[in-house]
Amino acid sequence: MPVSQPEINYPSPALANARALMIAVVVLAAIAPSLLMTAPAVAAQLATQWALAPAQIGNLFMAELGAMSLATLPAFWWLRRVDLRQAGVLAGVLFVAGNLLSAFVSDYNALMLLRIVAGLGGGSLMILCMSCAASLSNASRVYGLWVLGQLALGAVGLQVLPVLFARYGLMACYLSLAVLMALALPLVRAFPARLNAKQGTVSATLPTGRAALGLLAILCFYLSLSGVWTFIGGIASQASITAQDSGQVLAIATLMGIVGAACTTLIGDRWPRTPLLIGGYALMIGAVLLLQDTPTALRFAVAALLFKFTWTLVLPLILAGIADLDPSGRLMNASNLVIGAGLAIGPGVAGQLIQASGDYRTTLLSAAALTLLSLLLALACRRTPAAIA
Template sequence: MTTHSHTLNSDQGLSVSPLARLAAIVLFAAIVPTILMTAPAIAAQLASQWHLSPTQIGDLFSTELGAMSLATLPALWWLKRFDWRRAALLAGVLFIAANLLSMLVTDYGALLALRFCSALAGGSLMIICLSSAASSANPSRVYGLWVMGQLVVGALGLSILPRLFEHYGLAACYLILAALMALFLPLARYFPQAAPAAAQAVEQGPQHSKWQAALGVLGILSFYISLSGIWTFIGSIGAKAGITAEHSGEILAIATLMGIVGAGCASLIGNRLPRQLLLVLGYGLMAGSVLLLLGQPPLARFALAALAFKFTWTFILPLILACLADLDRSGKLMNASNLVIGGGLAIGPAIAGRLIENSASFSPLLMGGACITLLSLGLMLACRVKTIPQA
């Protein structure tokens, strides 16, 4: 069977529109992490409605994040054996069922179990989205839209959910998630049926070594450790500098919009400029924005640092994911990146908290954050494949 015929067969003899596939990738990837993107609003509601302790709330979010990451392990087995469209359909149905049941439970243990199931299904969908984007013609553009979709849903959720919670309680969030998933479920048929055939993967780009893959995975891990460590405590940095909670909140809300702009820029640029140049510029600005927070930053410097940090973080992420896609179009590396992202998000705040406690200042955190950011740049540049210019 030729590569061309495999491509046709993978779409069941139909010419799947790249736009339809893009819509499937972006919309599914936007819905899945909604709980984590709107965590502040949901945490406040869990405290007031369910009267949960901070530890219980923390455990609930850790369960969601952990389950999304753990979805990587079964995916190592089923990605090669199952039709991705059927897998997406099955994961979508499980996601809907878990969210509908989450509306009805009154027991914390039952809620914990249901949120685990919902996040496991969501993580499986996220792996299909990441892997489908890796096999697209322009991964950096697709990943830019992937990040932008999540940020837009997060921003909308944070503005809308508190009002809904006043009238309908936490059930409103779970019902919306189930309804959106049911609405978008027909798009599952636009995913590829499987990864590109080995012959096609060779045609799409040169083979990579395991070392390059390992460097790429370490690059994304260090990137997430740095950004999650800094972003978790950025409000505390502002408070110590004498910036009011109101001003800090306004700045961080605007920073979310800057994040959407950053992801949008990465998507618009796509493959138009050399990725190596964009990585160096993006990482350099991100490290610079971290160092701007040193000392007791006045309001203007704090605002500039926060806005630049969020813009560069969301600008770099699609480029990093596109670098991993260059190394492996089969989806295996993107599956591994799903686990690494969760690990980085968990490790960053844990290290940051200890650095702050042991030094009683934010300087070690900020200096360390800038160094880890530059370490991530070095790893991503080292993993880059020397591609042969295409006609």
Template sequence: MNTSTIDKNQALSGEQPHAVSPRARLAAIVLFAAIIPTILMTAPAVAAQLASQWHLGPSQIGDLFATELGAMSLATLPAFWWLKRIDWRRAALLAGALFIGANLLSIWAQSYPALLALRFASALAGGSLMIICLSSAASTANPSRVYGLWVMGQLVVGALGLSLLPHLFEQYGLAACYLLLAVLMTLCLPLARYFPRGAASPAQSTQPAAAVPTWKAACGLLGILGFYISLSGVWTFIGSISAQAGISAQASGELLAVATVMGIVGAGCASLIGNRLPRLLLLLLGYALMAGSLLLLLGAPTLARFALAALAFKFTWTFILPLILACLADLDRSGKLMNASNLVIGGGLAIGPTLAGRLIENTGGFQPLLIGGACLSLLSLALILGSRRAP
């Protein structure tokens, strides 16, 4: 069933397809999007438990997380087909049911290959739900505000998970995490009825009817890719940067924990500002601060300089992301471009640490990584600005 058929059926029945309360839709987007990446957001705690309970080696743990990230990204490919053909609410219910089932079965997995297959299925379902969340946010009146809450919800759940999961693991083992995910998704599943049934029709859309040039869409996607390569490459090795500067592991860990809070603040600021200030000004300011925070890490930063850089980097990272996604939403509210962004984000997260590790090994230091990261973030800014619709 495609979305045009859905709209015709709704017209015959007298149902208003987009009469859902904006707050209800916002709750559905934020809550689903917060639950889906919990495993990845709490990776340090989950990885430690996999090592102690399942006795997995670093390569096996890495493969498991790579599988989850890869499956979430690969969900983009079938979505190109079903986004225009299947009711998004029905798709959300089906994906949610698969997510619940895969997590429940993960509790009783007896072998590593079985766990790997179940985590792939769970992440594939989660990726499909994330695409629905991204596409639904693009159809709202104020996408930058919604994407800010989208990011903030993920960070809050991640912070809570990192603080609670170690205690739950002591009592109940890894099963506690998978059961918690299944329960949370079960509680959220009734909210699926608040998603749109499909992309807005041209008559419902508030966007200009003119088609967006392909090169603008490509610039937007490449801008996101550069942004994620830069941030994931530097953030992966930020602890190593502090260690080389002679900062203790305890002080560094405490600062990075505070940085997580600053990430929540950054996303919250983006959500509160929304459309109140010119997006161009916010993008220029945010990217400048992000590049500047990377350059502050050059040399052997003191504790104070490292703290300032880490906090500013995390704040600007989560502040910029909602603005970037809102720029893409302005280009296309059908869901196709937001679907593609899901694949690009996963690719950037995977490419960043890989490139950064090889760059560090080949140069013997962090300076090329930091300068390269700052330059790449500025290139991302240029691409995002080039992708924007003409005012």
């Protein structure tokens, strides 16, 4: 009598493709904006090694992140017309080349130009990742994983970069980015050749007013977080907290950020978003205010951990709300423009405010106000009353 074999359920090709695409989105979207995740360490090294003033550091970040944002403008044309896999390879090569050359320059203006080149490549990859992610189910979970990948790389970077900086200087950062992207670039094979019909056309029912409010919410959010995060190491230094102690706190804070993103990923669409948004935003504002007036080591640690946890808890919820407004993916492309603008302008404006006032009070109060405004805009842009339950 023949013995029956247990039935093996293999994943369907569609499911396997979706998993491969999600891995590509998470990995590539982690490497492309990793300068932001490690901004405190990089900013401190620029100040030490190159003796740059806060305004110069802010302008350098603004140039790169602004280029990431401007990459969105040509993408409105090429995103629906070219093979996305080829576009991903070209963007990755641009990113690698910009970082390789950055490692060997010693002139401020030359470094800024090369950071713009790297920013254009990284921004194009981010557009591809965000547009492809819009085709996957459960937006909150997908964008939670998207943020989670960025934070995991940031946590490693904040631990490793200070050690590498002590031995090799700033070039260690740029060479590491080039190597990571070169290793991850084969993942672009998971991208579809073209955006599907759902993604390739703008929804006829797109609520443009709510879309504008949602994009403004993202802009205010990134203006606040990039201004605070870039100079949080300087806040610690002014409070006489050693670089080693602040580095350990920021590394732990990044782990707390991973916890925040993981919470959103696990929750998915099972819990109402509005209570999570309000609670997360309120705690983020509290964290910013805790950094004021020369914080003690304990207060600095609490503020940094709370800031990173709430930042990553809230962000996937905002992005999921934007995805709900327009399933075509075109609005997510516009979101990349706004994210890049916030990341670019935030450090530049914060650096100017710090240099003009001589302290961080004005910058932190402005960041708290922008965070509150972002909350109000995020609530106002919700698609239906049922969506904000």
